[in-house]
Amino acid sequence: MTTALASKQLPLRMKASFPIAVVAKAKAPSPASADKQATGLDELGTAHVVPRGKTVAEEGTPAEYVFKIVSGAFRVVRLLPDGRRSVIDFLLPGDYFGLAENGTYSHSLEVISDASFIRYPKGQLRHLLDSDPRASRRFFNLMCEQLSAAQGRLLMLSRKSAVERIASFILAMADRSQRKNGAIKLPMNRADVADYLGLTIETVSRTLSQLRADKVIELPTACQIVLRDRDRLAAISGDN
Amino acid sequence: MTTALASKQLPLRMKASFPIAVVAKAKAPSPASADKQATGLDELGTAHVVPRGKTVAEEGTPAEYVFKIVSGAFRVVRLLPDGRRSVIDFLLPGDYFGLAENGTYSHSLEVISDASFIRYPKGQLRHLLDSDPRASRRFFNLMCEQLSAAQGRLLMLSRKSAVERIASFILAMADRSQRKNGAIKLPMNRADVADYLGLTIETVSRTLSQLRADKVIELPTACQIVLRDRDRLAAISGDN
DNA sequence: CGGCGCCTTGAATAATATCAACGATAGTGG
DNA sequence: CCACTATCGTTGATATTATTCAAGGCGCCG
Numbered sequence: 001m002t003t004a005l006a007s008k009q010l011p012l013r014m015k016a017s018f019p020i021a022v023v024a025k026a027k028a029p030s031p032a033s034a035d036k037q038a039t040g041l042d043e044l045g046t047a048h049v050v051p052r053g054k055t056v057a058e059e060g061t062p063a064e065y066v067f068k069i070v071s072g073a074f075r076v077v078r079l080l081p082d083g084r085r086s087v088i089d090f091l092l093p094g095d096y097f098g099l100a101e102n103g104t105y106s107h108s109l110e111v112i113s114d115a116s117f118i119r120y121p122k123g124q125l126r127h128l129l130d131s132d133p134r135a136s137r138r139f140f141n142l143m144c145e146q147l148s149a150a151q152g153r154l155l156m157l158s159r160k161s162a163v164e165r166i167a168s169f170i171l172a173m174a175d176r177s178q179r180k181n182g183a184i185k186l187p188m189n190r191a192d193v194a195d196y197l198g199l200t201i202e203t204v205s206r207t208l209s210q211l212r213a214d215k216v217i218e219l220p221t222a223c224q225i226v227l228r229d230r231d232r233l234a235a236i237s238g239d240n
Numbered sequence: 241m242t243t244a245l246a247s248k249q250l251p252l253r254m255k256a257s258f259p260i261a262v263v264a265k266a267k268a269p270s271p272a273s274a275d276k277q278a279t280g281l282d283e284l285g286t287a288h289v290v291p292r293g294k295t296v297a298e299e300g301t302p303a304e305y306v307f308k309i310v311s312g313a314f315r316v317v318r319l320l321p322d323g324r325r326s327v328i329d330f331l332l333p334g335d336y337f338g339l340a341e342n343g344t345y346s347h348s349l350e351v352i353s354d355a356s357f358i359r360y361p362k363g364q365l366r367h368l369l370d371s372d373p374r375a376s377r378r379f380f381n382l383m384c385e386q387l388s389a390a391q392g393r394l395l396m397l398s399r400k401s402a403v404e405r406i407a408s409f410i411l412a413m414a415d416r417s418q419r420k421n422g423a424i425k426l427p428m429n430r431a432d433v434a435d436y437l438g439l440t441i442e443t444v445s446r447t448l449s450q451l452r453a454d455k456v457i458e459l460p461t462a463c464q465i466v467l468r469d470r471d472r473l474a475a476i477s478g479d480n
Numbered sequence: 481c482g483g484c485g486c487c488t489t490g491a492a493t494a495a496t497a498t499c500a501a502c503g504a505t506a507g508t509g510g
Numbered sequence: 511c512c513a514c515t516a517t518c519g520t521t522g523a524t525a526t527t528a529t530t531c532a533a534g535g536c537g538c539c540g
Contacts, residue, residue, distance in 0.1 A: 078395050080478055086395040100384035106391070129380065136376050140369065143383040144340035150390040151346070155318050155326040157397035158438030162528070190487065198398030200529055205488055221537090222487060238320055402496070430519065440497055445520055462505085462519060 045118040063101040072115020073187035087196035167237035285358040303341040312355020313427035327436035407477035
């Protein structure tokens, strides 16, 4: 509860200096048929730049768009009526949001670090999927990956201890995230990690401190992690 | 751990009287093109009958088939190396298994109550998806539903208390499951429920007892639940 | 330099797991 | 058909883990 309310609305100093802006408008829409592009999708979307803290899509509002992350980092958030928060996923460049959202968004999409994305009208995407087998196949595979990832997290949340979750998380971020001279750079804060792993801020912090004390990781800053003993981290994580 | 090992292999007395059997072999395979069927898929599969306790697909083995449940109930199971178990989903008639499984199965599919299913070679299904937009769309929507369901469960596992999980579970089963004169008939045992909700057998049992004591439900038998106060159950469940 | 978030750490509490015993039930074999 | 037995379910006592409450420190930005 504390976690949820604390992180519900990040009071970021959002000067108007960095508003949502259409940065590039694509060429004239073509009757999605003879495509040479990877997906034939690119020309349907508009590019946008957004500042940290911005909510790009809001839970409960009509799901009109699908988003493709270009740069930066996002969190996918869902709330319980009493305010408890769950971070369903973190999105990084190349990831999509909204593919499975039907009618209204069941999640909010929030910007963690200054970011940009391409936004596609859902109707047009649907049409493309119906008419272009290549795109259809591509997005079907994307859905498969998302589902697999979600199922992996179900196992984690239902059966893993706090250290195991943290270890798994660090290893996953090590693969996905940016590096800054050897250190993994976490774009999210402790509250986000906590709500992603189903823990509290305090437990996340304590567990990281413990891993540091055990010389498995180093923490140059709060949002940087250096792997000191990857094998042991993998052993702690519990899988394989 | 106790839970996992206890329920890892149900020592059901499996007399040879009820083996897997091909019950119906479909007509000659057609070059999936001019389909009149709902999905054009039916003729690709073979029907099978399986007894309780049987493992129909095993985690780690090549994912050659997709399954459509016809009757009975199944659990989708994933194990941690040390034996801890998670029930990722329960499958009832109309549900599919294996759509997102790539290369090798990342879950086992186990029969909870005597059941039957149709099995489709994955390669042929893929081919159908590539060639038939109707089928493609249908299965894309199925994947969307599965993903949404998984995400809902992520919220539950990461933020809900034991009572809330049990209440949500009962309400969900009330919609999906069979009835037996007014009572919801659970096909699974306590260990399955526990591993599905990320709890222990004992906590599941205690929580159900407590709900009974509070006159929210009745438990005519261990596997039957009568809703006595659906509104209160919904309130307890936490969502909406 | 000052203030505000964010992070860390400690101590007490609450929730759930674990250990253990008993009870109920259903399927088996006599 | 009944009694037996294995399995499953319930309940109690205790242990453990993570949460909650509280305070202080660090770092960043203005």
